[in-house]
Amino acid sequence: MSETTASVTDAPISAAASERPAHRDPNVLRWVTAYTASMVGDMVFFLALSWAAVQNGTPAQAGLVTAVSAVPRALLMLGGGVVADRLGPRRVVIGSDSVRCVTVLAVAAVLFATDPGLWLLALLAVVFGTVDAVFMPAVGALPARITGKDQLARVQGMRGLAIRFAAVVGAPLGGLGVAVGGAAAAFAFAGLLIAVSVPLLVSVRMRDLPADEAGAARETTAWRDLVGGLRYVRRHRVLGPLMIAIALGDLGFVGPLNVGLTLLADERGWGASGMGWVLAGFGTGAGVAALLLTVRGRLPHAGCVAAGAIIPGAAAIAALAHAPALPVAVGTALLVGLLTGLSGAMCGALLQTQSDPAYLGRVTAVGGIVSLGIAPLSMPLSAAAIGVWGTGPVFAVSAVVCGLGGVVALCAPGVRRAELPK
Numbered sequence: 001m002s003e004t005t006a007s008v009t010d011a012p013i014s015a016a017a018s019e020r021p022a023h024r025d026p027n028v029l030r031w032v033t034a035y036t037a038s039m040v041g042d043m044v045f046f047l048a049l050s051w052a053a054v055q056n057g058t059p060a061q062a063g064l065v066t067a068v069s070a071v072p073r074a075l076l077m078l079g080g081g082v083v084a085d086r087l088g089p090r091r092v093v094i095g096s097d098s099v100r101c102v103t104v105l106a107v108a109a110v111l112f113a114t115d116p117g118l119w120l121l122a123l124l125a126v127v128f129g130t131v132d133a134v135f136m137p138a139v140g141a142l143p144a145r146i147t148g149k150d151q152l153a154r155v156q157g158m159r160g161l162a163i164r165f166a167a168v169v170g171a172p173l174g175g176l177g178v179a180v181g182g183a184a185a186a187f188a189f190a191g192l193l194i195a196v197s198v199p200l201l202v203s204v205r206m207r208d209l210p211a212d213e214a215g216a217a218r219e220t221t222a223w224r225d226l227v228g229g230l231r232y233v234r235r236h237r238v239l240g241p242l243m244i245a246i247a248l249g250d251l252g253f254v255g256p257l258n259v260g261l262t263l264l265a266d267e268r269g270w271g272a273s274g275m276g277w278v279l280a281g282f283g284t285g286a287g288v289a290a291l292l293l294t295v296r297g298r299l300p301h302a303g304c305v306a307a308g309a310i311i312p313g314a315a316a317i318a319a320l321a322h323a324p325a326l327p328v329a330v331g332t333a334l335l336v337g338l339l340t341g342l343s344g345a346m347c348g349a350l351l352q353t354q355s356d357p358a359y360l361g362r363v364t365a366v367g368g369i370v371s372l373g374i375a376p377l378s379m380p381l382s383a384a385a386i387g388v389w390g391t392g393p394v395f396a397v398s399a400v401v402c403g404l405g406g407v408v409a410l411c412a413p414g415v416r417r418a419e420l421p422k
Helices: 026-056 059-067 070-087 089-113 118-141 149-203 211-216 222-235 239-268 271-296 302-320 326-354 357-389 391-411
Strands: none
Touching: 026 059, 026 089, 026 118, 026 149, 059 118, 070 089, 070 118, 070 222, 070 357, 089 118, 089 149, 089 357, 118 357, 149 271, 149 326, 222 239, 222 357, 239 271, 239 302, 239 326, 239 357, 239 391, 271 326, 302 326, 302 391, 326 357, 357 391
16 A cells, blocks of 8 residues: 555645754654653663563563563564555554554453462563564654655654653653553553554644655565665665764663673662762763754754764763762763764764655665664673773773764765755
8 A cells, every 4th residue: 555545644744844843843843752652661661561571570580571571673664664664654554553562451450360470471572572673763763754854853852852751751651650560550551552552643744755756665575675674775875984984882881881881880889879860960961962952953064973972971981880979970971962862863863864764764774683683782782891901991991982973984085075954
């Protein structure tokens, strides 16, 4: 079924609406609200899943249940990008979000009625990860279909703010749900939050792709679509080197700011509350970067900013391991969040603006595999390395890897000269 035979909500956006700044466009705001509700629901869901797994099994079994959703997400995401580009991101987002909602609510109902054990939680995690493999590329492809290219950087900033809001609000809401009615109530709450996003997504109107781009989105077979998407990224003068820069940046960043920070807080005697303050500093810095992009809409010399911000951000990661006191660590984490958040937001904006909309699902899928499939591998490696060499050397090596991402971007003429549309 072609996207051009869709419902009223697929009607082309009017010229007047397309000229509005994204943060004043009701169509974009409906999408951002839907995305925010869905992300908060995700946070509540994962907290409920972790809690239920801990209550029903050993710590090792609980860890396996919470990690198992990453496997289908990483393995199937490229295929999810093909689905998003072939069927259209709006349809895929609505369908996958509906499946997520129904699945979580069904598990909540089962948990209210009985105690099925770990097998149901593991099945839920697998289903959620499988649907996420389709949902996430479609979410990445949708902004280019609801606003103009000159507003995509601002939308990226708004999306970053939504993620930060979900991170701050989701965990307390999930904890409240568990406290009130156990894991079943938390799952029900997560399902209801995701349900809020579905009618909002249905109301979002789409832009039609130009005829040449629409044709490009439909190769002969799905396999040719997948190979064509990979070839498109590899040959693109901006996207190819940018993916390498993102991979290096994430590999150097994820380990220290996840498991490494936990071990650092334990080593320095900061405790869980101290680690929370450091994470809050990081989140605040990243939120400020997203807010800057939301307000400004466009920063000049986007490629240089994306590459240049990550290098001092990497240096701040190395410095974090040597912070003499908790307040210094919090301030350093704020700087890390600001610089890496700015770099990440600019990289995301460049992916959006440099990609042909017909390929955005596949481009987003490649970026997702880099961030969600490759980068998490650094966490067990970082933990093992810290056990042998300590936090200082491991944070320093991670900073070098992260900084190499900025060097790669600066050495690539396409990235270095990339600009956001005016």
